[in-house]
Amino acid sequence: MNIVNGIPISKGCCKGRIFIIRAENESTIIKSTIKPEEIEPQWNQFFNAVSQVKNDLASLSNSKNPDEKKIFESYMLMLDDQIFINEIKQEFSTKLFNIAYIVFTKYQQAAEQLRATNDDYLKQRADDICDIYGRVTRILNGTARHSFDEVPQNAVILAKNLQPTDAVALEKKKPLAIILEEGGPNSHFAILIRNYNIPAVFGANSILKTARNNEDVIVDGTKGIVIINPDQKTIDEYSEKERKELKESRYYSTLKKQPAKTKDDVPVLLYANISTPEEAETALQNGADGIGLFRTEFLFIKENRFLSEEEQFLEYKKVLQIMKDKPVTIRTLDIGADKVISSTDYKNLHEENPLLGWRGIRFSLDNEAIFITQLRALYRASVYGNLKIMFPMITTCNEVDDILRIVKAVKAELKKEKLSFKEDIPLGVMIETPAAALTSDFLVKKCDFFSIGTNDLTQYSLSVDRDNSHVSDYYNETHPAVLRLINTTVKNAQKHVIPVSVCGEFASRPEGIALLTGMGIREFSMSSSMLPAAKDTLIQFTVAEFQSISKKALNTPTVSKINNLLKRNLCK
Numbered sequence: 376m377n378i379v380n381g382i383p384i385s386k387g388c389c390k391g392r393i394f395i396i397r398a399e400n401e402s403t404i405i406k407s408t409i410k411p412e413e414i415e416p417q418w419n420q421f422f423n424a425v426s427q428v429k430n431d432l433a434s435l436s437n438s439k440n441p442d443e444k445k446i447f448e449s450y451m452l453m454l455d456d457q458i459f460i461n462e463i464k465q466e467f468s469t470k471l472f473n474i475a476y477i478v479f480t481k482y483q484q485a486a487e488q489l490r491a492t493n494d495d496y497l498k499q500r501a502d503d504i505c506d507i508y509g510r511v512t513r514i515l516n517g518t519a520r521h522s523f524d525e526v527p528q529n530a531v532i533l534a535k536n537l538q539p540t541d542a543v544a545l546e547k548k549k550p551l552a553i554i555l556e557e558g559g560p561n562s563h564f565a566i567l568i569r570n571y572n573i574p575a576v577f578g579a580n581s582i583l584k585t586a587r588n589n590e591d592v593i594v595d596g597t598k599g600i601v602i603i604n605p606d607q608k609t610i611d612e613y614s615e616k617e618r619k620e621l622k623e624s625r626y627y628s629t630l631k632k633q634p635a636k637t638k639d640d641v642p643v644l645l646y647a648n649i650s651t652p653e654e655a656e657t658a659l660q661n662g663a664d665g666i667g668l669f670r671t672e673f674l675f676i677k678e679n680r681f682l683s684e685e686e687q688f689l690e691y692k693k694v695l696q697i698m699k700d701k702p703v704t705i706r707t708l709d710i711g712a713d714k715v716i717s718s719t720d721y722k723n724l725h726e727e728n729p730l731l732g733w734r735g736i737r738f739s740l741d742n743e744a745i746f747i748t749q750l751r752a753l754y755r756a757s758v759y760g761n762l763k764i765m766f767p768m769i770t771t772c773n774e775v776d777d778i779l780r781i782v783k784a785v786k787a788e789l790k791k792e793k794l795s796f797k798e799d800i801p802l803g804v805m806i807e808t809p810a811a812a813l814t815s816d817f818l819v820k821k822c823d824f825f826s827i828g829t830n831d832l833t834q835y836s837l838s839v840d841r842d843n844s845h846v847s848d849y850y851n852e853t854h855p856a857v858l859r860l861i862n863t864t865v866k867n868a869q870k871h872v873i874p875v876s877v878c879g880e881f882a883s884r885p886e887g888i889a890l891l892t893g894m895g896i897r898e899f900s901m902s903s904s905m906l907p908a909a910k911d912t913l914i915q916f917t918v919a920e921f922q923s924i925s926k927k928a929l930n931t932p933t934v935s936k937i938n939n940l941l942k943r944n945l946c947k
């Protein structure tokens with residue numbers, strides 16, 4: 376029996392068999408066959424990747440160090456080596472394997488040949504080839520998609536790390552649980568897994584060194600524990616735990632149809648976060664008062680391309696019709712960082728620091744045609760329900776001005792085309808950067824509502840990657856800096872009487888519900904599976920009790936003291 380402790384990601388216990396998905400490092404580059412019509416787009420991707428690497432090198436080769444400069448210049452020559460490129464092309468167009476795999480095998484072969492010589496100079500060039508074409512391959516591999524064909528149904532998936540795109544593909548395999556060696560609790564992969572209600576443990580350090588395919592494993596997603604080859608006593612203990620969880624979920628079922636309110640009967644609205652229109656059905660079954668966040672980028676990520684206006688219109692119409700007159704907040708594309716589309720429709724940047732790069736509204740404003748297509752689809756769908764539109768990753772009022780200018784033009788165009796739409800759709804912004812929170816007194820005058828995204832707000836205010844298990848101890852929504860940014864935003868929204876909700880993961884946790892209700896939040900949005908438990912937290916305390924907790928927390932200097940305060944006050 377081997378017990379590994381990790382980070383609890385998604386609640387629930389289960390017992391199953393391990394299936395390992397090997398990391399896509401150099402030894403496990405995805406190999407897939409391609410159709411002849413894919414040759415040209417993939418060949419273009421190869422050239423894009425080469426030019427990205429050249430751009431990166433160009434900035435590096437400005438270095439004043441003559442040795443470095445020489446190395447980078449020789450790298451540039453390697454990238455322009457027509458003989459080598461022709462060899463790649465020849466192999467790619469005859470073997471019909473994906474370009475990342477072909478480039479990988481070709482540079483490995485070339486390096487091996489160089490290493491086999493007795494010449495020290497040539498041996499060193501082998502490392503250079505691996506370095507330079509490794510960069511190209513990583514870019515290509517990053518945009519390749521895993522099919523997961525080999526993954527069996529109902530397995531416990533074990534991997535080093537996985538991406539949001541993988542979650543969409545893996546869900547079809549109905550995994551019993553997911554274990555990752557890396558990964559953070561608020562990564563988009565984690566959020567999707569919670570949406571799918573799959574128990575999960577991340578940050579299970581070094582587990583891949585010992586775990587084997589088909590071994591029995593117990594996954595405790597509630598506590599963050601993985602037990603490989605459990606003994607009979609442990610199996611019995613966990614069967615008992617599963618029975619208790621079932622009882623708890625039966626109790627939660629009784630809450631689904633009850634309205635959310637505090638102990639002193641103050642009503643609270645609980646919305647669902649979704650990533651496909653179909654999830655709106657589950658949201659209703661779980662008692663959602665509406666949709667607080669529809670992450671539309673997942674529609675695009677699933678297809679790995681940008682959807683047409685008509686395709687998007689049908690998706691938005693579907694969710695609005697399912698929700699009838701309940702509010703549906705649809706967020707425009709938030710691609711970038713870990714949410715990528717490897718489409719040739721737009722320039723796929725290779726960014727050294729994508730979390731601080733071209734994501735969210737920055738992407739939409741720089742790709743106006745894609746943005747306009749989405750806005751047209753949203754406005755056309757608006758006649759089918761109670762739509763609100765929300766914009767992600769805002770950092771300045773100028774972005775809102777640009778959005779409003781484009782929205783105005785879109786409406787004028789639709790009018791000219793005699794297409795029906797609702798005139799006064801509320802337009803809101805996500806407050807998920809410290810810049811937005813600190814300027815919320817200005818932003819409030821330009822929009823109809825705020826939705827606080829605590830996932831990114833925490834990441835950006837504490838300078839901690841939400842997806843990185845190595846720094847997950849630094850990722851604390853209960854950090855006083857985060858709480859103060861939220862409080863500032865709430866106060867500014869209240870002063871100007873615009874609605875403010877919270878749609879980050881913090882909104883679904885008891886301590887988040889307590890602090891946020893205390894600060895004045897009355898609208899929360901979360902994975903539908905968390906809605907009944909949120910009602911359970913709300914009903915146990917009065918608003919005055921929540922206010923007292925948050926007032927104390929806002930005046931407490933450290934995370935540990937705030938967490939102790941919460942523990943003391945929330946255990947009834």
Ligand code: PEP
Nearest residue numbers: 807828829830831878879
């Ligand atoms: C957030 O940042 O809190 C949020 C809800 O947006 P996402 O998780 O999609 O980045």
Ligand code: MG
Nearest residue numbers: 807828830831
């Ligand atoms: Mg966000």
